[in-house]
Amino acid sequence: MTPDVAAVMASAGTHVPAVSADTYAQILQFYARHMQLLDAGEAEEWAKGFTEDGVFAQNVKPEPWKGRSHIATSMRRGVDRLAGRNVQRRHWFSMVVAVPDSTEAGDEEAVRTQYYAVVFETPHGGKASVYLSTTGEDVLVRRSGRWLIKHRDINHDGS
Amino acid sequence: MTPDVAAVMASAGTHVPAVSADTYAQILQFYARHMQLLDAGEAEEWAKGFTEDGVFAQNVKPEPWKGRSHIATSMRRGVDRLAGRNVQRRHWFSMVVAVPDSTEAGDEEAVRTQYYAVVFETPHGGKASVYLSTTGEDVLVRRSGRWLIKHRDINHDGS
Amino acid sequence: MTPDVAAVMASAGTHVPAVSADTYAQILQFYARHMQLLDAGEAEEWAKGFTEDGVFAQNVKPEPWKGRSHIATSMRRGVDRLAGRNVQRRHWFSMVVAVPDSTEAGDEEAVRTQYYAVVFETPHGGKASVYLSTTGEDVLVRRSGRWLIKHRDINHDGS
Numbered sequence: 001m002t003p004d005v006a007a008v009m010a011s012a013g014t015h016v017p018a019v020s021a022d023t024y025a026q027i028l029q030f031y032a033r034h035m036q037l038l039d040a041g042e043a044e045e046w047a048k049g050f051t052e053d054g055v056f057a058q059n060v061k062p063e064p065w066k067g068r069s070h071i072a073t074s075m076r077r078g079v080d081r082l083a084g085r086n087v088q089r090r091h092w093f094s095m096v097v098a099v100p101d102s103t104e105a106g107d108e109e110a111v112r113t114q115y116y117a118v119v120f121e122t123p124h125g126g127k128a129s130v131y132l133s134t135t136g137e138d139v140l141v142r143r144s145g146r147w148l149i150k151h152r153d154i155n156h157d158g159s
Numbered sequence: 160m161t162p163d164v165a166a167v168m169a170s171a172g173t174h175v176p177a178v179s180a181d182t183y184a185q186i187l188q189f190y191a192r193h194m195q196l197l198d199a200g201e202a203e204e205w206a207k208g209f210t211e212d213g214v215f216a217q218n219v220k221p222e223p224w225k226g227r228s229h230i231a232t233s234m235r236r237g238v239d240r241l242a243g244r245n246v247q248r249r250h251w252f253s254m255v256v257a258v259p260d261s262t263e264a265g266d267e268e269a270v271r272t273q274y275y276a277v278v279f280e281t282p283h284g285g286k287a288s289v290y291l292s293t294t295g296e297d298v299l300v301r302r303s304g305r306w307l308i309k310h311r312d313i314n315h316d317g318s
Numbered sequence: 319m320t321p322d323v324a325a326v327m328a329s330a331g332t333h334v335p336a337v338s339a340d341t342y343a344q345i346l347q348f349y350a351r352h353m354q355l356l357d358a359g360e361a362e363e364w365a366k367g368f369t370e371d372g373v374f375a376q377n378v379k380p381e382p383w384k385g386r387s388h389i390a391t392s393m394r395r396g397v398d399r400l401a402g403r404n405v406q407r408r409h410w411f412s413m414v415v416a417v418p419d420s421t422e423a424g425d426e427e428a429v430r431t432q433y434y435a436v437v438f439e440t441p442h443g444g445k446a447s448v449y450l451s452t453t454g455e456d457v458l459v460r461r462s463g464r465w466l467i468k469h470r471d472i473n474h475d476g477s
Contacts, residue, residue, distance in 0.1 A: 024347070098347070191414055
C-alpha cells in the first residue's frame with residue numbers, strides 16, 4: 001500500500017470524511033456512463049470526461065497521457081486496434097470510495113476516489129472471461145454541474 | 160451504439176438530467192433483491208418485479224416474453240432446467256445509469272436505466288467462472304412505492 | 319433460500335423498508351474501504367471493521383471466528399499464506415440490499431445486508447480470473463459515526 005493510498009483510506013478505526021449521497025450517486029453514474037462510452041468505441045466522447053489538462057497514468061505505460069487531446073488520440077488507437085479483433089470489452093468500476101479532496105483548492109469542488117476495476121471480454125461467438133483486474137485512483141472536479149477527471153492513476157494487478 | 164443508447168447516454172460534454180440519490184439507491188437495491196430472487200430459483204416471485212404487461216426482450220431469443228404471467232412461466236422452465244445441472248448462477252448488475260423518463264408520461268414516475276450485467280457460475284464442488292456478459296436497458300415505473308420493470312432489453316455480448 | 323433470507327428479501331409483491339440514501343452510500347463505501355484494506359494485506363486494520371465481539375462465519379470453516387482479536391489473528395495467517403504465493407486478490411462486494419434491523423434493539427442503529435461477493439485473482443505476470451463466488455449476510459451497527467460488522471455470514475457457492 002503506497003503512503004498516498006494509506007492516507008486516503010485512513011485507519012479503519014478513524015472517522016473518515018465522506019461525500020454526500022448525492023455526490024456518491026453522481027460519481028457512480030459518471031463512471032458508468034463514461035466507461036459505456038469507451039466500450040462503445042466512442043474514444044473522443046470518452047476523452048471529454050477528462051479536463052483539458054487531464055492526466056491518465058497507468059503502471060503498464062512508460063509515460064502518462066497528458067491533456068484531453070492526447071488522451072483522445074491515444075485511446076482512439078487502442079479502440080481501433082481492438083475493433084480488428086472482434087471482441088467486446090466491458091469495463092466495470094466498483095468498490096468506490098470517494099472523499100472530499102481538500103488539497104485541490106480553488107473555487108471548484110474536488111473529490112478523490114479509490115476503486116477496483118475489471119475488464120470482461122467476449123469474443124464474437126465465444127465465451128466471456130475476465131481480461132484484467134486493476135485498482136484506480138482519481139482526482140475528480142465538478143465544473144458546470146458535471147464531473148471531470150483531472151488525474152487518473154490505474155495500477156494493473158500482476159504487473 | 161444504437162441511436163436510443165446514444166440519446167440516453169448523451170454526449171459527455173452535455174449536462175445529463177439525473178435521478179435523485181434516493182431513487183438511485185432504490186434502483187440499485189431493487190436490482191439486487193430482484194436478481195437474488197432469480198438466483199434462489201424463485202421464478203414466480205422474480206416475475207412479480209415486472210408490471211402485469213411487462214416485456215422482457217433478449218437478443219438471444221427470437222421473441223420477447225410479454226406479460227408477467229408469460230415471463231414467470233418461461234423463467235420457471237429455465238430455472239428448472241438449471242436445477243438439473245447442479246450449478247449456482249449469480250446475476251450481477253452494475254455500472255447503472257438512471258435518468259428520468261419523460262416519454263413514459265401519465266401520473267407515474269418512470270426511469271430509464273442502462274447497465275452492465277454478468278453472470279457468474281459455480282458448479283457444485285467446482286470453480287467459479289464468468290458465464291456471460293451483457294448490457295441492459297430498462298424502463299422502470301414506480302407503483303405503490305416500489306419499482307417495477309415495464310420493459311427490459313438485454314443484449315448478450317458476443318452474439 | 320433459508321427462512322432468514324426469505325424474511326429479509328420479502329416477497330417482491332410487498333413493500334420493503336429501506337435505509338436512507340445516505341446510509342446506503344455509507345455502507346457501500348464501508349465495504350469498499352474495508353476490503354481494500356484486506357487486499358492490501360492489512361489484516362489487523364481490516365479486523366477493526368468488526369465490533370469487539372464480532373462474529374465471522376463461513377460455510378467453508380468448521381467454526382465461526384469470534385471476537386475482533388481472533389478474527390485479526392486468523393486473517394493474518396491467511397494473508398501471510400497468500401503472500402508466499404505471489405498473487406493479488408481483489409474482493410468485490412455488490413448487489414447489496416440493506417434494511418433497517420429492528421431485532422438489534424438498544425440505542426444503536428443497526429442494518430441487515432445481503433449481498434454477492436466475488437474474489438478476482440491475478441498471479442504476478444499472469445492473467446486475472448475469478449477465484450470464487452459467495453453470498454453474504456451482515457448485521458452492521460453504527461458506533462461513533464462509523465459502521466462496524468457485528469455478524470457476518472459468508473456462503474461460498476459450490477460448497
